Amino acid sequence: MNLRGAICFLVINHIEELPRVSILSALRNSNLPVLVGYISERDILPLRDLPVNFVHIRDQQSPLRSGEYSAFDESDFYRIVMNKWELLLQSLPQYDFLIYSDIDVIWIRNAAEEIYSIFSCNRETDIIIQSFGEDESNPSLCMGFVAVRNSERANQFLTVSQARHKALMVGSARVGDDDVATEIMRDLNYPHWLHRLSPVYFPVGNLVSLFAKRQGFPGLQSPIPFIFHLNYVVGLENKRLMLRVISRENPQWLIDSRMTALWRLKLLLKKLKFSLGTFRRGFL
Numbered sequence: 001m002n003l004r005g006a007i008c009f010l011v012i013n014h015i016e017e018l019p020r021v022s023i024l025s026a027l028r029n030s031n032l033p034v035l036v037g038y039i040s041e042r043d044i045l046p047l048r049d050l051p052v053n054f055v056h057i058r059d060q061q062s063p064l065r066s067g068e069y070s071a072f073d074e075s076d077f078y079r080i081v082m083n084k085w086e087l088l089l090q091s092l093p094q095y096d097f098l099i100y101s102d103i104d105v106i107w108i109r110n111a112a113e114e115i116y117s118i119f120s121c122n123r124e125t126d127i128i129i130q131s132f133g134e135d136e137s138n139p140s141l142c143m144g145f146v147a148v149r150n151s152e153r154a155n156q157f158l159t160v161s162q163a164r165h166k167a168l169m170v171g172s173a174r175v176g177d178d179d180v181a182t183e184i185m186r187d188l189n190y191p192h193w194l195h196r197l198s199p200v201y202f203p204v205g206n207l208v209s210l211f212a213k214r215q216g217f218p219g220l221q222s223p224i225p226f227i228f229h230l231n232y233v234v235g236l237e238n239k240r241l242m243l244r245v246i247s248r249e250n251p252q253w254l255i256d257s258r259m260t261a262l263w264r265l266k267l268l269l270k271k272l273k274f275s276l277g278t279f280r281r282g283f284l
Contacts, residue, residue, distance in 0.1 A: 003096040003119055007112060008055075009103055010037045010087055011044055012080045017240055018103050018230075021256045023050060025107040028254070032099070032112045037087035057086050078169065081177045084143060085162035092150050092158070102144040104230040104239050106246070108253045111202070111226035115147045124193050126154040129181065130229065131196035132204045139196060141185060142204060143177040144229050153193055160184060201225050205232030208242060212249040224253075241266055 007026050011019050026034060027050070034052040038044045044054055084100065092098050099115055101107070118128055126149045130142035148154040161180050168175040185194055199207060203225050211222065228246055230239045244263050247255035259267075 003116060005097045005099065005112065005116060006033045006035050006091070006095050008035045008037060008087055008091060008098055008100045010080075010084055010100075011047065011103060012039055012083065013043055013076075015043075015103065016236060017257070018236070018243075019047060020050075021243065022101065022103045022105055022107075023047065023052065024256055026101060026112075027051065029107040029110045030112040035087075035091055035098075037083070037091075039083065055087065055091055057083050058090065078174050078176055081143070082162075082165055082169065084177055085158055085165065088148060089155070089158050089162065092148060092155065095150060097147055097149045099147045100143070100145070101227070102229065102231075105145055106228045106230065106243065106253075106255055107226070108228060108250075109224060109226045111145075114201075114226055118195055119147070119149055122195065125149070125195045126151045126193040127157060128195045128197060130199075130202050130204060132199055132206070138186075139182075139190075141178060141182045141196070142229070142231070143181050144204070144231060145197070145202060145227060146181075157184065202227055202229075204229045205242060208232075208246065212245055237266070241270070 007030060009019065009023055009026075023034060023036065034050075035055050036044060036047060036050075036052050037055045037057050039057055088098060088100060097115070097119055099112060101111075115128055118125060128147040130145045131139045132142055133140040148158065161177070161184055164184065165175065165177065165180045168180065185191070188194075190196075200223055203211070208228075211225070211228065230242050230246075233239055233242055240257070241263060243255065243257045244259040245267065247253065247257050248259040
């Protein structure tokens with residue numbers, strides 16, 4: 001079975017460092033073509049030297065006010081992620097499958113090879129997606145890393161998700177793509193054509209400590225993930241700091257970011273602030 005695939009990124013607004021590091025990590029660890037979706041030409045100017053294909057999103061889902069990075073706690077963030085559905089719908093007809101990877105996802109190994117293997121070995125699988133949360137019986141899904149097969153079911157999922165996201169945004173300014181995907185799959189009782197990725201090999205940000213501690217038992221090594229998703233922290237600077245923590249603790253992953261003296265100071269100040277806050281709460 002020979003499947004043609006591609007990797008998609010979405011770059012909207014000016015975002016320092018992360019898009020380039022993330023895209024380069026995918027280029028280094030995969031031979032698949034890379035598509036970069038965008039709305040404004042100015043947002044992709046720093047990426048023009050990369051060997052990628054740029055995809056202008058035709059049906060923009062919502063107007064954006066700012067040209068700067070929007071964090072999870074800002075309303076613009078939710079308008080930005082709505083464009084993910086359109087990028088996938090627009091690009092999927094040209095391929096057998098697409099992998100969508102957020103710009104705060106760092107590729108450590110060839111995740112595309114693993115996705116290809118899942119699709120090839122499981123003909124009924126149409127959606128492959130990150131999974132997180134502490135409740136295995138009622139998991140949350142993460143659209144930060146997702147793969148879709150070019151199939152009727154996958155196209156219907158994307159179309160329904162896009163329509164539901166639009167409808168929910170009318171009543172609430174803060175509905176994310178993760179919420180939409182999770183709600184739809186719960187309604188469908190997590191169908192057999194959905195494959196949830198292992199959080200060990202496709203971890204999200206709250207698992208950072210599992211990959212940032214020295215080995216505690218001789219002879220046992222932690223598994224090497226395919227990707228690492230720098231979420232669970234709010235703000236661009238926090239994501240860049242987490243990126244450097246992961247890079248420092250795992251130099252063999254060859255991440256294009258280093259823990260300089262300035263970043264070490266920022267990490268120390270963050271630890272002190274957290275400790276002070278914990279100390280104060282203990283007296284309340």
